[in-house]
Amino acid sequence: MALLEIKDLHASLEDDTSKAILKGINLTINPGEVHAIMGPNGAGKSTLSSVIAGRPGYVATSGSILYDGADLMDMEPDERARAGVFLAFQYPVEIPGVAMATFLKTALNARRKARGEPDIEALDFLKAMKANAKRLGVAEDMLKRPVNVGFSGGEKKRVEILQMAMMEPRMCVLDETDSGLDIDALKIVADGVNALRSPERGMLIITHYQRLLNYIVPDVVHVLAGGRIVKTGDKTLAETLEAEGYAAFTDAAAA
Amino acid sequence: MTETTDLIPRTLDAAALGADEPAWLADLRRAGLSVYRERGLPTVKVEAWKYTNLSGLTKIPFTQDDGALGPSDGAGRGALDLPDVHQVMLVNGRAVSLPGDLPAGVRMVRLSHLLATEPETVRPHLGQIADLSDAPMGSLNAALMGDGLVILVAPGVALDKPIHVVSVTDAPDGARHVHPRHLVVMGEGADATLVESRVTAPGAAESLSNAVTEIRLEARARLRHLRLVNVASEAVDLDLTETTLDADAAYDAFTLTLGGRLVRNEGRVRLRGTGAEARLHGAYGAAEGHHIDTTLVVDHAVADAISDQHFKGVVDAGGRGVFQGKVIVRRDAQRTDGNQLHQALLLARGAEVDTKPELEIYADDVKCSHGATIGELDPDHVFYLMARGIPESEARALLVEAFLDDVVEAVPEGPLREAFLGAVRVWQARRHAATWEA
Secondary structure, eight states: OOOEEEEEEEETTTTTTHHHHHHEEEEEEEOTTTEEOOOOSSHHHHHHHHHHHTTTTEEEEEEEEEEEEEEEEGGHHHHHHHHHHHEESSSOOOOEEHHHHHHHHHHHHHHHHHOOOOOOHHHHHHHHHHHHHHHHHGGGGGGGGGETTTTTTTHHHHHHHHHHHOOOOOOOOOESSSTTTTHHHHHHHHHHHHOOOOTTTTEEESSSGGGGGTOOOOSSEEEEETTTEEEEEEHHHHHHHHHSSSSHHHHHHOO | OOOOOOOOTTTOOOTTTTTSSSSHHHHHHHHHHHHHHHSSSOOOOOOGTTTOOOOGGGGGEEEEESOOOOOTTTTTTOOOOSSSSSEEEEEEEEEOOOOOOTTTTTTEHHHHHHHOOOOOHHHHTTTTOOOOEEETHHHHHHHHOOEEEEEEEEOOOOOOSSSSEEEEOOOOOOOOOEOOOEEEOOTOOOOOEEEEEEEEEETTEEEEEEEEEHHHHHOOOOOEEEEEOOOOTTTEEEEEEEEEEOOTOOOEEEEEEEOOSSEEEEEEEEEETTTTEEEEEEEEEETOOEEEEEEEEEOOOSSSOEEEEEEEEEEOTTTTEEEEEEEETTTTOOTTTEEEEEEEEOOOOEEEEEEEEEEEOOOOEEEEEEEEEEOOOOHHHHHHHHHOOOOHHHHHHHHHHHHHHHHHTTTOTTTHHHHHHHHHHHHHHHHHHHHHOO
């Protein structure tokens, strides 16, 4: 069975349903596959990730998203997350007063509780957190600070991947994870993501630039323009885009 | 016209008040009676009571507590659970158990006992610290004052562990009003932590507790005064605490109020010695049917003193929070540092908050600030937590706790802070349970 199956998805902002942002997306991701979605600004990339994660303010006006055979639209954002869908945010929010470690532990335990498992042992949690932090170059003292508060853009992105590693999701959606990263941070983040690639796990990598895909090599590349997937190919498509730009596709979408 | 109740019967004879008590105490009672008779129950036309309406009290068939109740089954439920403290339980102001192992130089005694055995110990303080002439409810307390707790800490004595006063209001057989009167005197350089839990006995009828506490901190004395007000939804709980600070004394107060039909925590602080410092911090949670009023007056009478007021309120639909904070800087109070901040978080439509900051400054070299904010939970924060699998109710509870985080830091870290945080969590769980039922 496909891990994620998007069929003829139309979506818009809740406040303006007359204006479709996504105009019939079809996309199937099987376990073990890494898909990349590339597209110019305004193509609907972030709307797609928002609709998958269930961000308030976005509505699917028609079509469907099945995750592991279940209708994602029937699930609240927290249910989706507990079922194994993870969104790495383009703009992770700062939450003063909530310690990073408390947040991570609460999130992990929410998932365990839903599965009927006991809370994670404090020591196991600490070990896992420290190991992941080390691998992603996240200083331990950052985990004692409030969620994302005072983190640089790059630190926030690294911590998103750290969260992803801790949650062990089955479907990872990375929304412009490369934005705001310098080349060294990009490599660290890519290594972190690559370490999570597995035959059971699917990934959807949303990006504007091809750069990230040099390090996380996708199985399939889609071009999103004007709310539709206008071309699908292998990793060489990303290189073509880098060389030739999006103009050909935006013109095609507008036509 | 509907039948109304008077808290003081019209027929009460001033001459008969305090007849078998020392003359000075009878005078105190009569002065209180006179003020209360003149002003009556404060209405919303009185500026200090603009946002807190007591008129509902006249519809409750109250009788005055007779000071004879013992602890009922479950009395003390809802109080903080604190290990390793000197604990005392009061029922309607009267101590029903007193700790036996107090360190030398520390006394905890019933007010009634001191008045009967050594009135001269009480006389220099009782009614001398608090000026109640402009406080109608405080005057009512003076007129009708019942029993209370007296805590005396000798100069230079530092308590080995906190004192925990569990103050229970009970009305087992019909509505009661009660007027507890407490006194705390800390000698020069004394140091103590006083924790209070104000609760209602399970199954109690409607009640009005109208307490006055007088606190005197002599030079270099330090008092950490931590309070949990966790009274029943039928309870009206008024408290007026007046504290005077001599030179270099420090008063660190934290008040957490969770519920109550009508709660008013009125704090008056007089900084009358240079170098004195008062920090009045607190938080409150008002759910449906709850009204929580924090009214503070800090009076900088001398130069070089510091005060800081910081309160945070969390208000749900049908709940109301009131914050009135006043800073007075007298002409001689140069180089005063006085700050005030009230921040409210509205959890739903139909939540109400009224804020009134007041600065009265007569000196010219001062540093004073005040601020007030009102906001809601940020939907982006809620979504971020939910996107990690945390259910919405839990996400919101976590964010409320985060909102209160910096004021709760006023409570010393360790078992004390954990106990206060625990009370916040119980309140949140109760609130969510109510939401689910609805």
